[in-house]
């Protein structure tokens with residue numbers, strides 16, 4: 503389990519001028535540890551970030567989340583719908599990553615930043631999508647086109663962040679009459695369970711993908727790789743099928 507080591511810096515502004523944290527901005531240091539950490543602590547840099555994740559998988563915190571780190575710099579031809587015309591430092595968290603643009607992440611660095619993203623997403627209620635987790639280049643596309651650069655593992659990161667939105671068991675039902683059956687089944691499963699309802703046209707909602715295993719209560723099977731169909735001709739037959747499970 504990664505840990506966060508406090509490093510601190512004087513390069514920050516207290517508070518957030520009344521703004522809420524809405525997004526994470528990912529960066530690459532274009533320099534090696536420990537020099538990159540020293541630089542973010544050097545008043546001459548006039549720059550910082552909330553966190554620095556090294557290639558060895560260490561996580562340093564330089565600025566408290568509740569304070570404003572100086573990580574975004576100048577806004578120049580931004581490509582970010584959530585930019586509101588004011589300083590993005592005030593409503594974002596900045597994560598620096600040790601390395602050069604284009605460097606592949608070490609596994610330790612990847613696992614550390616994945617964990618850190620998960621922590622911050624949970625703590626601040628940040629949605630997992632490419633408007634709320636962005637690269638610096640989205641804010642300054644002119645002078646920072648390579649921050650964090652082509653080596654940044656966007657695809658893997660989003661896949662792993664979204665992958666945590668899963669449940670062990672899903673129960674797909676036809677309508678309100680099936681809730682009793684579903685409740686009984688859910689109570690016997692004793693795992694993380696989600697109940698899904700078929701749409702009015704009888705098809706299953708796309709959200710069933712979030713279930714690692716799906717019980718289909720009533721009706722026929724659906725497009726899910728790991729399903730158990732519990733069906734009877736009547737509601738009573740279905741209850742009996744669930745009861746036998």
Ligand SMILES: [Zn+2]
Pocket residue numbers: 528529530573638646649650
């Ligand atoms: Zn940057």
